[in-house]
Amino acid sequence: MSRIDRNCARKERRASRSGAGISQIGFGPLNNRYPPINPLSEAQVEEIHNASLCLLRDSGIEVMSASVRTQFRREGASVDDDTGIVKVDPEMIIELIARAPREIRLTPRNSDHTVTLGGSQVNFGAVSGPPNVHDCVQGRRAGNFADYKKLISLGQAFNVISVFGNQSVATTDLPVPTRHLDCYEANLTLTDKIFSAIPIGKERVVDAAHMVAIARGISLDELHQSPGLIGNININSPRKLDEAMSDGALALAELGQAVIVTPFTLLGAMTPVTMAAALVQ
Helix, strand or coil: CCHHHHHHHHHHHHHHHHCCCCCCCCCCCEECCCCCCCCCCHHHHHHHHHHHHHHHHHCCEEECCHHHHHHHHHHCCEEECCCCEEECCHHHHHHHHHHCCCEEEECCCCHHHCEEEECCEECEECCCCCCEEEECCCEEEECCHHHHHHHHHHHHHCCCEEEECCCCCCCCCCCCCCHHHHHHHHHHHHCCCEEECCCCCHHHHHHHHHHHHHHHCCCHHHHHHCCCEEEEEEEECCCEECHHHHHHHHHHHHCCCEEEEEECCCCCCCCCCCHHHHHHC
16 A cells, blocks of 8 residues: 555544544545647548538428427528528638527535536536436446435545536336426435426426526526526437427527537447547438
8 A cells, every 4th residue: 555545534534533524635626737638630630621611501400399399490500491401601610609608607506516517627517317226235226216315415425526416316116297396305304406307398408597596586587597407418410409308408599508519429320430420410
């Protein structure tokens, strides 16, 4: 055992005897001082970027939500309501991206746990939506509300966790139409950190916004100016934007909250087999 390991073990034993709990640094911003790794040259990145713009201009993306297609049409995109295909000119994409802030501050009910997304900030969050939970005592089991509350309570205890994802474990024992309300209540009573809305449709997002506003003692208009929610949606392959998820993302945007959009692709199965073509998609 190294000297560092012995010192850490000694501190842990002292904390255990004193009842002081785990030894950890305080909650606070983490900044990455290092530049990102560049596996591709600037020319390669530009080539992939231009190919993706051409794909959206020439082939488009299927947008299954009528309300989201309407929003695209208002911004100047070419929309075919019969097929759901939306085609967007590169200039429009660049303009829309330019509107997004480089950083955004999210404030939970405890403002000491405010986090900043973007820039050099690094934020660690709890996982979103696993169907099962496992421990060394009870083994593997289906996700349930009791374990959900235990997991978010653990996340609250660890300062390194600054954000909770969309359900730390699926609450399969609760009724589907209302389980999001139970999860939001647990998030707001057992934690005081940022959490994700469940962005499956507009209703679940609006419910989250109302409950966060109530917990913070502010109005929805004030929440719009001081956001406190995130939501994550996926783009399905090949080039398809799901109705419920896109409605949820639109609701978050209309409420002034943060939206995370990720691609859901499996190389060679849902995308072309080459890395460059998969990145374009």
